[in-house]
Amino acid sequence: MPKNKQNYIWRLQEIFLVSLYLGLTSFGGPIAHLGYFHTEYVKNRKWITEEIYSDLVALCQFLPGPASSQVGIAIGTYQGGILGGFLAWLGFTVPSVLILVFAFYGLREIDPARLVWIHGLKIVAVAVVAQAVWSMSTKLTPDKERATIALLGAAITLLWPNAYMQILTIMVAGLAGTVFGRHRVTSQHPNMVFPLRKRTGAIALFLFIGLLIGLPLLRQITTNEWVGVFDSFYRIGSLVFGGGHVVLPMLEKEVVPVGWVERSQFLTGYGLTQAVPGPLFTFASYLGAVMGGWPGAIITTIAIFLPSFLLVIGVIPFWDTLRTKSCLQSALWAINAAVVGILLAALYDPVWTSAIRSTADFTIAIICFGLLQFWRVPPWCVVIVACLLTL
Incomplete structure (x- = not known):
């Protein structure tokens, strides 16, 4: 087998196994998933940069469908072409498909409200999203202008909590970036070349x-x-x-x-x-x-x-070219900050509001955040700790 082909097969295997791991451990809904993706793809494996990740999140917010799955597909495509994108989706999706179908056959009489440990999974989601906001804000909102955009984005998203307002927030931020961010853009904007025509x-x-x-x-x-x-x-x-x-x-x-x-x-x-x-x-x-x-x-x-x-698959090849234009780079300067703000708003609602019910819950969330951020404990281990502490 040619070496290049062998390397490609290994890369596809890695894409599938990493996404399968995320599919087994990413609890807490779409916003929490973006936190898990950030930890695995950006911090641990360094497959993409903070800027590229935020760009992809912003793009997928514009597209209909499940944003977290689309971000995973985009990253898989970036690493391994269309087949890589498919395997990234397959690995992330198969665990929940199997669990839910088996649940239909075998667990139809169980009341989900009786599964107490589920609450621990929601608390872990608080820690994961908080870690993502912490990390992304240090890179994407390092100055007062972008920090202000992020805070305004968070405020607007919280006051008018619907998907269309999120899209409008990103659009307004992009417009502001084209006006005020031109002098901030450098030629070192990270390149992102997808293997798609x-x-x-x-x-x-x-x-x-x-x-x-x-x-x-x-x-x-x-x-x-x-x-x-x-x-x-x-x-x-x-x-x-x-x-x-x-x-x-x-x-x-x-x-x-x-x-x-x-x-x-x-x-x-x-x-x-x-x-x-x-x-x-x-x-x-x-x-x-x-x-x-x-x-x-x-x-x-x-x-x-x-x-x-x-x-x-349809949008990425054109996005690949558009994002190199100076005008769009100026817009992305502000859009990335707005994405941080939207993630910050989601940290409160629905992630925080659905998980933190008492001082004990907040204490567990702090412990989980410390384990993730400072001790670099794998998320699946933190999930086990949180579930045990909530029993």
Whole structure:
């Protein structure tokens, strides 16, 4: 086997194993996932820089779909091309898919509220997000101008907590950067060359739009119910902004009124999804299992995540070129600061508000933060410590 090919195979194996580790240990929802990604990809493995990571987070905030999964796909693509992006998604997604489908078959009678240790996972998410905010702020908001942008972004996001306001905050920050940040940009802006051609990106975007338009038409002319299921889940994955917490109620409107899933089954799956690691979009896998067992789970999982994959592959080659322009670099100077502010707001709501209920919870969060930030303890070990302390 040629050495270059062998190195590529090893790289793909590494991408999959690292994302699988994250898929098994990343609890706490999409914002917490970005904290875990930052720890693993930026700090531990140094696959990308702070600036590139923030750029990718900002880009994925603009795209519909699960932002954390899209960031993972982008990093996997950066390291190993399209196959690397697919393996990064697969490793991060498979654990929660398996847990939720097995839960449908074996744990249908268990009330998720009785699983006390779940609260420990939420406390760990507080520590992880706090660590990410700490680290990113030192690099991306080192002066009073960008610190001000971050604080304003956090304030706006907290006062008007919805996905569209986050997008508007990023857009306004970018506009401010083009006006006030030109003299701040240097030629040393980090380069990020993805192994994708623009033609590949154009094909991916064509497929994304083609399926979005074509599936509803196909649904009208066929009697196959699974075509309708695929269309519903693909459409949600294509149009939802705000990540997993937004997609859950949207799924309810698609599957409960038409009788695909009973309301009691939906609520059980809703609770279980909050307790598992990985992307919240895998709730679709549970619903697919309810509708048709393992084949149904596979169909709904592919349908809801396919738009995200096509969008990332479609946009990245053009983003690769655009971000080298001085005007966009000026915008990114401020956008990166705004991303820190949005992450700071999310640290409070929903991460802090859903986890810290008492002085004891706050104490456990401080311990977890210290273990992560200063003692460099692996996140999975911190998860075990937090769960034990909350029992």
